[in-house]
Amino acid sequence: MLEKSPAADELHYASLMDVSAQIARREITSVELTRHLLDRIAALNPALNAYLLVTGETALAAAAAADAEIAAGRHRGPLHGVPIGIKDLFEVKGAPATFATKAYNVVSDKDATIIHRLKSAGAVILGHLHLHEGAFAEHHPMLGDCINPWNKDYWPGGSSSGSGSATAAGLCYASLGTDTGGSIRFPSAACGVTGLKVTWGRTSRYGVFALADSLDTIGPMARTAADCAAMLGAFAGADPNDPTALTAPVPNYLGMLDGVLGARGFRIGIDEAYLSDNIDPETQSAIAAVIKTYTALGATLVTVKIPDRTDAYQAALKITDAECAQWHQKVYAEKRDEYGPALGKAIERGLTYGPLDLSRAYITQTRWRGTLASTFVGIDALISPIYNKVGLRYDEMDKALEDLPGLVGYTSPYNLAGVPAITFPCGIAEVGMPIGVQLIGPHLSEGALLRAAHAYQQATDWHTSRPPLH
Secondary structure, eight states, X not given: OOOSSHHHHTGGGSOHHHHHHHHHTTSSOHHHHHHHHHHHHHHHHHHHOOEEEXXXXXXXXXXXXXXXXHHTTOOOOTTTTOEEEEETTBOBTTBEEOTTSSSOOEEOSSOOHHHHHHHHTTOEEEEEEOOSGGGSSSOOTTTOOOOOTTOTTBOOOSSSHHHHHHHHTTSOSEEEXXXXXXXXXXXXXXXXXXXXXXXXXXXXXXXBOOSOTTTOEEEEEESSHHHHHHHHHHHBSOBTXXXXXXXXXXXXXXXXXXXXXXXXXXXXXXXXXXXXXXXXHHHHHHHHHHHHHHHHTTOEEEEOOOOOOHHXXXXXXXXXXXXXXXXXXXXXXXXXXXXXXXXXXXXHHHHHOOHHHHHHHHHHHHHHHHHHHHHTTTOSEEEEOSSSSSOOBGGGHHHHHTTHHHHSTTTHHHHHHTOOEEEEEEEEOTTSOEEEEEEEOSTTOHHHHHHHHHHHHHHOOGGGOOOSOO
């Protein structure tokens, strides 16, 4: 059992890379670590509603197998024996996946490719995490809201709400999220963790429930950029079961972090109007401080003009509705009453769009990709807020959802372009909620974004801030 010491009391807040090293050195066993987190989940999840399903028996069995392999000298890598959580939209052999709906309860005879790869890397899966129904806009009323561990009155972000809440609250060392219009970046910012939205196609989507096939991406959420690098390295890459998965080689993301350059020479595009117009003062101040830190680290600031995003996010919303309707059409026709209101409305909207509506949206997508690609000429990343103010209260959600273009204006355009973005904490607001920032990069620039975020986290400690939980 774990020693009763301050270190053990805070073990659940350690980084994935820290506990990975402890497991590899056999200073702690995976079974001890897994039991510790299962006990914490049992204590805190009733209030947070971050896990929809806890798979304790299989987690302990996987942990015991990891310990045996490590003791025998067969160490698989940085995820071996580390407990993680997964968003409840992946097929997992023998376990139900619900998509956080009442209309689905799929017990598969196979693992999604990403789940298979995480298991092959030795990760211990603790359970399935809450999300907005169908990965869209709201939790299903019958499943209850996921709670932000920083403050129960504030939205934990979505749709990967459980991934953000559980990672921030010390209920896993990392988690899987998905991002179609901001669903990794919103909860990462709202819960004070680090999240990576990858290039479209960088990861396989085989065995994953879809929101919008041409926009969906899968990425890691964790405490640090290094943790995200370890996760992504385990599951990125081509997949014969998914022809849309990119065949580009997967670099050693962890190995790229500690190069001598760090952030030196990293070229950050700055659009002053984009960073100030309709942005609350605390967010502006926090991002200005991030820019100052990067300047001190040797980054180069380049003045740019971010193109108008209005047509892009409107096209992204239309494509999301239409592709969502296509994916759900058969089940929705049979089980309409089992859908919650937000997802149901999205499906209904999608069913009304005609071919000319959709052709305009896809033409906009093609043009936007080209326009944004030209913006990246001469820079490595754009710096951006995730939302235009600090935090969004649950009692403000109905109003926010009435203005989806306003809500997702700093996120969904970059899904439409298919480019990667990393989000990480950069401050704490006066109300006690975390502030996040994102770096948006060109196609397949995950390694550079991870290195830049890692350099920032080596120079600051915002990523070590913890919610007011025991």
